[in-house]
Amino acid sequence: MSSTKDQITVLADELMRGKGYNxxxxxxxxxxxxIKNAAVHYHFPTKPDLAREIVAYHSDSFxxxxxxxxxxxxxxxxxxxxxxxxxxxxxxxxxxxxxxxxDWNAMTEExxxxxxxxxxxxxxxxxxxxxxxxxxxSIKLSDTADSEALSILTNIxxxxxxxxxxxxxxxxxxxxxxxxxxxx
Amino acid sequence: MSSTKDQITVLADELMRGKGYNxxxxxxxxxxxxIKNAAVHYHFPTKPDLAREIVAYHSDSFxxxxxxxxxxxxxxxxxxxxxxxxxxxxxxxxxxxxxxxxDWNAMTEExxxxxxxxxxxxxxxxxxxxxxxxxxxSIKLSDTADSEALSILTNIxxxxxxxxxxxxxxxxxxxxxxxxxxxx
DNA sequence: GTCTATATTCCGATAGAC
DNA sequence: GTCTATCGGAATATAGAC
Numbered sequence: 001m002s003s004t005k006d007q008i009t010v011l012a013d014e015l016m017r018g019k020g021y022n023x024x025x026x027x028x029x030x031x032x033x034x035i036k037n038a039a040v041h042y043h044f045p046t047k048p049d050l051a052r053e054i055v056a057y058h059s060d061s062f063x064x065x066x067x068x069x070x071x072x073x074x075x076x077x078x079x080x081x082x083x084x085x086x087x088x089x090x091x092x093x094x095x096x097x098x099x100x101x102x103d104w105n106a107m108t109e110e111x112x113x114x115x116x117x118x119x120x121x122x123x124x125x126x127x128x129x130x131x132x133x134x135x136x137x138s139i140k141l142s143d144t145a146d147s148e149a150l151s152i153l154t155n156i157x158x159x160x161x162x163x164x165x166x167x168x169x170x171x172x173x174x175x176x177x178x179x180x181x182x183x184x
Numbered sequence: 185m186s187s188t189k190d191q192i193t194v195l196a197d198e199l200m201r202g203k204g205y206n207x208x209x210x211x212x213x214x215x216x217x218x219i220k221n222a223a224v225h226y227h228f229p230t231k232p233d234l235a236r237e238i239v240a241y242h243s244d245s246f247x248x249x250x251x252x253x254x255x256x257x258x259x260x261x262x263x264x265x266x267x268x269x270x271x272x273x274x275x276x277x278x279x280x281x282x283x284x285x286x287d288w289n290a291m292t293e294e295x296x297x298x299x300x301x302x303x304x305x306x307x308x309x310x311x312x313x314x315x316x317x318x319x320x321x322s323i324k325l326s327d328t329a330d331s332e333a334l335s336i337l338t339n340i341x342x343x344x345x346x347x348x349x350x351x352x353x354x355x356x357x358x359x360x361x362x363x364x365x366x367x368x
Numbered sequence: 369g370t371c372t373a374t375a376t377t378c379c380g381a382t383a384g385a386c
Numbered sequence: 387g388t389c390t391a392t393c394g395g396a397a398t399a400t401a402g403a404c
Contacts, residue, residue: 038370115349116349158341222382
């Protein structure tokens, strides 16, 4: 049993990554939840408030993810990360980073700052995990860990976008290409 | 001297890749051009008509691009392709593929089909150009040409998105990483 | 915390004059 | 081909009762 506020957050996130920020409305949230427009505004007075909550939701989720895989072997961690994107692709949605990037110039400065913090956290985790794997020999790096992290991140989040247009086979091919690149 | 219709198309494309499909309005187009709302509707009765024109505009542009580089050496062609994205990044805009992918579920079937055709054309050009470079020895492939094409495309179009959030240094790093991967 | 009711603004779109 | 004028609808947001 989750609170109305939590239900709004989850649904808003799905709409954000499903249709885009400017394509969903308060009524897209209130109707499925069986509540009224005003009730959503009670929890999130403005739409930017809702957007910030979505970012906070992903920040928390990513923190829990890193804690869950902490202690596992580095290559295994990367595979868990990539498998998370597979579930995004299967749901027909896209990564939150790409969703906010596209609507970037329609976002308030506060949202932008929150997203910068979140995105850098993801990049830093990827970078340190790649270094970790190179140290123990499970991962092969042909460039700096930071560059490889950026390459992997853009590959996988754009794969959720591209596969909407050209189909899920392309998502699978991109994911496999990443793994081929970083394994011996 | 370009026609009003052409000016509308160019501006609509910039808005589409600058703010997103649902974030720009007919008045965002009419005001800068010094015309009225109704004049834009005369040329493009509905907003989906405008979206289709944007796709057609990019299809034509890409065809002209491939003709311009035809005859050049394969690696050089890829570099021209990547440099085109540098100009997108510098303008603060994103690649049309990512822009439409994010708003995919807000698009009509006709727009989606047009985008599928355009995107596959880009992928096919990249694939055949990579094969060409492998044959003449200028390009190194560690995976199938098709997979490498998908990897490069997602890297570079997502780089225009990511760099909005984390800065242009990341765009440069991703671009360089692509070149490192495919050269000896 | 949710409701009814409403204010306000903006959007996409059309009719008809010039 | 562009204009004025306007329609119908939807969106974000708020006031005040319960």
